[in-house]
Amino acid sequence: MGNERQARLADRIRVLIAERLEKGLRDPRLGFVTITDVRVTGDLQHASVFYTVYGSDQERADSAEALKAATGLLRSDVGRQLGVRLTPTLEFILDALPEGAAHIEDLLREARERDAAVAGLATGAVFAGDADPYLKPREDDEDDEA
Template structure:
């Protein structure tokens, strides 16, 4: 019987916490904006980690630039991660931009616009029924 919350998920969760702390405290690169670690996906053998990030208050070019910078300094981040985690081998880090936050914000914006149109429609319908 397989466990629902296996070792790779536990390691990924701990890695996410440690990466967030490393980015907040140890990385002093001025090229980075406000980066948030959204998710870490590990391969089955824990050799490769896909780290999904979001960047707040940045345009598309800035988001891609932040991912590029993180991939450039990933050896330093990996070294810091090795100091903090008790693993024999530390995963190779690959950073990717997570578009789910942007998609969620776009959906919320569309729903808000739709709600505003619905309110205007209801107000104009009420105005017609009162006049007639």
């Protein structure tokens, strides 16, 4: 029951903050910000808001400063529209998911290239020993048994 309430509250906070950012904050430092996730603590007192910023490292830093400066305004907007007794505090955290996904994509691409190189080397390869390395009974042994 409590987890459902947490999830509903987190989803509602995500929507409210995203809508408010879409309308604009009148802060020129704020870049193209996307709210990716919100997690609310079990006591509903604190909300961690995860976001991504499209752009350079400088734009990410500027957007982080703009969100930090606007935290009070965003919290009051959220509190006014949520209708709960206590409005959770907001903490904005840069979501590293896109960078992590890009890193994983690079690793997968590198693995595919190495696999292709190994496959290329294996095309002309010959066995170091016999083609079939398993022991088989000799024909002499079969005659002895009969």
